[in-house]
Amino acid sequence: MSKFNRIVSKVLKIKASRITDRTSPINVKSWDSFRGLLLITEIEKGFGVKFSMQEILTIKDIASLKKILKSHGINPDEA
Amino acid sequence: MEFSLSDYINMDKNRMHGRKNMRFDKKIKIAVLGSFTLNGFKETLNVKCKNAGIKASFYIGDYRQYANELIDKKSRLYGFRPDITFLLIDVKSVLGELFFNPYGVSANKRMKLVKANYAKLNSLIIGFLKYGSGILVTNNFEVPAYSPMGILESRERFGYFEMIKELNARISRFNSHNSIFVFDYDSFASSLGKNNITDEKLAYLADMKISPDTIPLLCEEYMRYVRALSGLSRKCIVLDMDNTLWGGIVGEDGLEGIRLGPEPPGNAYMEFQKYLLALFERGVILAANSSNNAEDVLKVLRKHPYEVLRERHFASLKINWENKVKNLVEIAKDINIGLDSMIFLEDDKRIRGLVKAALPQVLCPDMPEDPSSYPGFLKGIKELDTLQFTLEDKKRSARYVAERSRKELAGAFKSIPEYLKQLSITVEIGPVDKFSIPRIAQLTTRTNQFNFSSKRYQEKEIEGLARDKRYGVYYVSAKDKFGDYGITGAIIARKNKHEWLVDNLLLSCRILGRKIEEAVLVDIMRRAEREKAAALRVVLTKTEKNMPVFNFLKNHDLIPENFARKNALVTIYERDKKPGLEGHIKHIKVVSK
Known part of the structure; x- marks a missing residue:
C-alpha cells in the first residue's frame, strides 16, 4: 500500500481499496470539513511539505489532492 | 508519547476501544465552551477519560456562544449540569482591534480597555457562580512575542505586553472563588513554543486557533482537573534507588563509587532528587523499593554528602532482596494507602514489566534511558494534582514519615510500656475556642472507632454548646517526640447539678493504644471532681464500628465482660467507686487548660 493511501x-x-481519484466528501461520509483539514495536516506531516491556503481551497477530491502533491515534486502513488 | 488528533478521533469512534468488558467506576459530565472552533476536544477528552476509567458525557457549546451561555440561567450549558466546565478563550477574540493595534490608543486608554475587558469576563464568572454547577476551568491569555514597537516594547509605559500581563493578573483573581480555576495557558503556550501551537493556515481556514498537534497536549492538561475532581490523583511516589536516585549500584560501586554530586552524570541524579524533595515538601509521600543490602543504602542516605533525600523523607523503606511487586504491596499496607495512589519510578524495564503485569493499579511510567532526561520526565508526571491544598495536606508526607519512626521504635522494644515511655507523649486538654471548633465538628463526623455515643455535630451546634454555661466542651491534642498529631479528640459534657454526664467522648484512631484514652478520662474526672460533681457518667451507644470503646471499658472493669446492651449510661466514678486509671498514664505528660 502506498504511503498516501495509508494516510x-x-x-x-x-478501506484502502475504496480509495480512487474520485473519492471525495460526496461519496465518503466521514470526509467532513474537519476531517478534511486533519487529512491535509497528516499528508503534510507524512510527506514533509506545506500546502498554501490557496492550494487547500482547491482540494475537492483525491485527484486534486494528488495533483497538489505532484506539484510539490512528490509522486503520491509511490510505495 | 502523545497520539495525533486523528488517532483520538478514530479511537473515539471505535466503540471497542480500551479493555474488554471495561468497568467504569467513575462518571463525569464535561462541558467545553470556547471562542473558536473546538473540533476534536470532545473525542480526545473522551478517549483520555476512558483510559482513566471514567465514563464521560459531554456538552460542547455552539461556536463562539460562550458568553451567552454563561450569563443565561436557562442556557443548555446549565441545563446539562456539568461537573466540570472548560472555558477556552483566546486573547485575539477578546481584545479585537486593540490586539492588532495597541498603540493606536494612549496608555490610559489601554488601561481603561483592560479594565473593561476584565469586567466583561468577570460578569461571565459571576453568571457561572450564580447558575452553574461543579467547577469552571478558564484560562489566562497568551502574552504575545511580537510587538509593533520592536526592541522598544519594554520601554513603553503600560505597553502591549504589559497590558496583557495586567489582564492576566486580574484573571488570576478568579481563583479566589473555590469553584473557579484559572489554567495558565500562557505558560502552557510557552512550554511548547508560542510559534508552534497555532497552525495559521487552519486558523484562517477554519478558525482552529490551536493546532491539531497541540489539542491532545492541551486536553492532557485538562485531564489533570478531571482526575483530581474524580479522586484519581496519586499521592505517593515509590522510588527505586540504584540507577534511579544515583548512577551505579551501591552494593558494587560502594558509597564513593556511585554517581551523585556536582560532576556529570551525578548532577542529573542530584537535580532529579531535588525535584523529588520539592514534591515531598508539598505533601507527596515518598517511599523506597530497592534490591540491596539495607546497610549499603542506609549508608548513602545517612553519609553521602550529595544525597538530597534522607531517611527522614521516606514513609516506608523496603530495601531487601524480596521481589519488588511484593515490596510495593507491603509499602501500601505499611503506610495504609491504596496501590492506586502510588507511582513507581524504576529504571529497569524488566521490573517495570513485572509490576505492570502484577499490579496494574500502580502507575509505572517508562523512565527515560538517560539520567539527563530524569528531571524533565518527573516534571511531566501529571497525576499528583489536587483541587484543594490545606496546611494539613502540606504536612501529610512528614506525618507518614513520623509514623514509620514510631513503628521502628516500637519494634526495638520488648515491652509496650517501655516503648510508650520512649515516645514522650504530651496530651493537652482544654475548652474549645473558635480555632478548634471547626476541627471538633469534623472529628465528630469522621471518628468511628473510639466514639462513645457517635453523635454527630454541626459546627453551629458545637459553637452553641461551647457558649452554654451548662456544658463543657473540650478538645484533646497530642504530640510525641516524632511529631504533632494536632487536635485528635473531643469531650462534650453536660454539667448537671449533682453529676456530670458526658454526651460524647471521642478520640481519633491515629492516637489509640498509647494510653491517651486513659489520660483523657482521668483529666475529665478531675475536672468533674473539682467542680464538686458527685458522679461522672458517659452515654454509650453501640454502633457497628465502636467496639474499641467497649473493649476499653471492659479492660478497666467499667462494664462487665458480658455487657450486651446497645444503649447505656456508664458510670466512671461515684462516691464509693473510682477506677484506678492513674497507674496507666505515668508516661504521659498531661497539660490541663
Whole structure:
C-alpha cells in the first residue's frame, strides 16, 4: 500500500481499496470539513511539505489532492 | 508519547476501544465552551477519560456562544449540569482591534480597555457562580512575542505586553472563588513554543486557533482537573534507588563509587532528587523499593554528602532482596494507602514489566534511558494534582514519615510500656475556642472507632454548646517526640447539678493504644471532681464500628465482660467507686487548660 493511501485510509477510516481519484466528501461520509483539514495536516506531516491556503481551497477530491502533491515534486502513488 | 488528533478521533469512534468488558467506576459530565472552533476536544477528552476509567458525557457549546451561555440561567450549558466546565478563550477574540493595534490608543486608554475587558469576563464568572454547577476551568491569555514597537516594547509605559500581563493578573483573581480555576495557558503556550501551537493556515481556514498537534497536549492538561475532581490523583511516589536516585549500584560501586554530586552524570541524579524533595515538601509521600543490602543504602542516605533525600523523607523503606511487586504491596499496607495512589519510578524495564503485569493499579511510567532526561520526565508526571491544598495536606508526607519512626521504635522494644515511655507523649486538654471548633465538628463526623455515643455535630451546634454555661466542651491534642498529631479528640459534657454526664467522648484512631484514652478520662474526672460533681457518667451507644470503646471499658472493669446492651449510661466514678486509671498514664505528660 502506498504511503498516501495509508494516510487517507487511516484519517478517513475507509478501506484502502475504496480509495480512487474520485473519492471525495460526496461519496465518503466521514470526509467532513474537519476531517478534511486533519487529512491535509497528516499528508503534510507524512510527506514533509506545506500546502498554501490557496492550494487547500482547491482540494475537492483525491485527484486534486494528488495533483497538489505532484506539484510539490512528490509522486503520491509511490510505495 | 502523545497520539495525533486523528488517532483520538478514530479511537473515539471505535466503540471497542480500551479493555474488554471495561468497568467504569467513575462518571463525569464535561462541558467545553470556547471562542473558536473546538473540533476534536470532545473525542480526545473522551478517549483520555476512558483510559482513566471514567465514563464521560459531554456538552460542547455552539461556536463562539460562550458568553451567552454563561450569563443565561436557562442556557443548555446549565441545563446539562456539568461537573466540570472548560472555558477556552483566546486573547485575539477578546481584545479585537486593540490586539492588532495597541498603540493606536494612549496608555490610559489601554488601561481603561483592560479594565473593561476584565469586567466583561468577570460578569461571565459571576453568571457561572450564580447558575452553574461543579467547577469552571478558564484560562489566562497568551502574552504575545511580537510587538509593533520592536526592541522598544519594554520601554513603553503600560505597553502591549504589559497590558496583557495586567489582564492576566486580574484573571488570576478568579481563583479566589473555590469553584473557579484559572489554567495558565500562557505558560502552557510557552512550554511548547508560542510559534508552534497555532497552525495559521487552519486558523484562517477554519478558525482552529490551536493546532491539531497541540489539542491532545492541551486536553492532557485538562485531564489533570478531571482526575483530581474524580479522586484519581496519586499521592505517593515509590522510588527505586540504584540507577534511579544515583548512577551505579551501591552494593558494587560502594558509597564513593556511585554517581551523585556536582560532576556529570551525578548532577542529573542530584537535580532529579531535588525535584523529588520539592514534591515531598508539598505533601507527596515518598517511599523506597530497592534490591540491596539495607546497610549499603542506609549508608548513602545517612553519609553521602550529595544525597538530597534522607531517611527522614521516606514513609516506608523496603530495601531487601524480596521481589519488588511484593515490596510495593507491603509499602501500601505499611503506610495504609491504596496501590492506586502510588507511582513507581524504576529504571529497569524488566521490573517495570513485572509490576505492570502484577499490579496494574500502580502507575509505572517508562523512565527515560538517560539520567539527563530524569528531571524533565518527573516534571511531566501529571497525576499528583489536587483541587484543594490545606496546611494539613502540606504536612501529610512528614506525618507518614513520623509514623514509620514510631513503628521502628516500637519494634526495638520488648515491652509496650517501655516503648510508650520512649515516645514522650504530651496530651493537652482544654475548652474549645473558635480555632478548634471547626476541627471538633469534623472529628465528630469522621471518628468511628473510639466514639462513645457517635453523635454527630454541626459546627453551629458545637459553637452553641461551647457558649452554654451548662456544658463543657473540650478538645484533646497530642504530640510525641516524632511529631504533632494536632487536635485528635473531643469531650462534650453536660454539667448537671449533682453529676456530670458526658454526651460524647471521642478520640481519633491515629492516637489509640498509647494510653491517651486513659489520660483523657482521668483529666475529665478531675475536672468533674473539682467542680464538686458527685458522679461522672458517659452515654454509650453501640454502633457497628465502636467496639474499641467497649473493649476499653471492659479492660478497666467499667462494664462487665458480658455487657450486651446497645444503649447505656456508664458510670466512671461515684462516691464509693473510682477506677484506678492513674497507674496507666505515668508516661504521659498531661497539660490541663
